[in-house]
Amino acid sequence: MDVELRASDDDRNRVVAELHRHTTAGRLTLDEFSDRAGAVWTARTLGDLAALTRDLPALPDPTTDGDESVGHGRRELLMVFAAAALTLLLLGGFIAVTR
Incomplete structure (x- = not known):
């Protein structure tokens, strides 16, 4: 992933969904979710978005049938x-x- 590429709205929506799943799992408080979700919409690059989830573990793909x-x-x-x-x-x- 080229961290300097501009982020799209789909990229931002994906990150907000991921943050929501981490909040549901108890890794983020509602305040942390709110702060990070707000930062998602001001992020310009994929690197900016990646920084918002860097301290969180990878989640399984929610669209998986299993x-x-x-x-x-x-x-x-x-x-x-x-x-x-x-x-x-x-x-x-x-x-x-x-x-």
């Missing part, structure tokens, strides 16, 4: 939905029996 955390989150949501549906059925049965 992202287990996405599947895990869907399974948890399905389990919550199933528990809620079962609770409603039991509650409906209880109300029907007690009337």
Whole structure:
């Protein structure tokens, strides 16, 4: 990567998304995220953008199909939905029996 190349809006959006993922992971506070995200929009070169994430570890590509955390989150949501549906059925049965 040539650090002197001018950054595009797509480059800036990518860096903000990366900073957001690091904030979600607990590596950055909201204040740090805000400061760095503000600096992203004033960055002129790819080197300026790289400096904003230099102290953060590389993240796996979020577009990869093998992202287990996405599947895990869907399974948890399905389990919550199933528990809620079962609770409603039991509650409906209880109300029907007690009337």
